[in-house]
Amino acid sequence: MRSLSTIWLVAGREVRTRMMTKANIVSLAVMLAVIVIAAFVGNYFLNRDEGPSALQLGVSESTVVLTDALAAAAAQQESDVDVVTMTRDDAEAALGGGSDAELDAFLDGAPAAPTMLVADGADPELLALVTTATQSFAFADQIRELGGDPDMFNQTMASAMPNVESLAGEDGARGEGESDFDGPTYGVAMAMTSVLLFALIGSGSLIAMGVVEEKTSRVVEILLATIRPTQLLAGKILGIGIYGLFQVVVLGGALAVAASAIGLMDGVEIDLGASLGLMVLWFLLGYALFALLFGGFAALVSRQEDIGTVTTPLMFLLFIPYYMTMFMVPNNPDGTAVRILSQVPFFAPFMIPVRQAFGGLAGWEMPLSIAIALAAIPLLIWIAARVYQRGVLHTGGRMKLSEALKG
Structure with a gap:
């Protein structure tokens, strides 16, 4: 009980030291502002790239029979056209700018060969x-003159297509490497994974720098006179973990709120709350895995200048899973290599959420990856505690990892 209170005391000190500083408050505010500004800028460019407004087409009484054919042609070409019945005088006034009405063209004359009146040049799409x-009207008219039924002909033509029969069977079983890709969910998963990566990098770096700072200032010698090394390491990891989790929730939540507020998620069936909860879960597991290594291995050096020699390999241990997830999962989310790597504790926090976005995740894979990660944590605790206990009071040059692990 006393041991837990000591750990929480150290954790509280870390939270106050890291979270309540002016520099941290300013940097967090800047990151929140960047997220909000980026969301509005992205929304501006998305809206600017939206398709043009509907084409305005006027028709006379003699060409009004083309209305249905025009609507069918617009649907086929994925165009948007508004057909308005008017007289030629009104059309000329609109095309000449003498009217408030907007008009792109006017059709008059015989329906099979109408005259298209425009202000300058004809719009190619129109x-x-x-x-x-x-052409569709003329074709239907010829069929009618030959005694046929144009509607029946169109139905027959529409149904004239091959029936596809798959060797995979009627159950639609997915082949190796195929996936049920959900684009918006993939985008959310990659955004959350990126937030997770930078949160783990930031938290791990803070732990490593904190350990080396205490060694350099000799504060650790005073602290270890009253508490055990494992309590100091556990409190430091817990405190910075609380700070890192706070950042993940605030930044991830801000990203989700900004996307929803400006309508980027309209029509997208994604549970942002569940996505944020999943990111928190994998942050906790990923943090437990990586923070132990950052805290333990940082004790091997005694100067800030040498901290890169122990943190660089750990940074690679973060970047490799992240980039392998970006390149391997989209190409083959159900591949054997991806399935195996998804169960490796250092890869799971990055691969599992993205594979889930591709629909390539079996129901048993996430629980198994979580169980394996939880099983790996006690081993990492033992390694980190052993290295930290032997390295934290070591002064001078860098201590070799083999020496710290010796019995």
């Missing part, structure tokens, strides 16, 4: 649409 509609 011209192609009118051409398709008039």
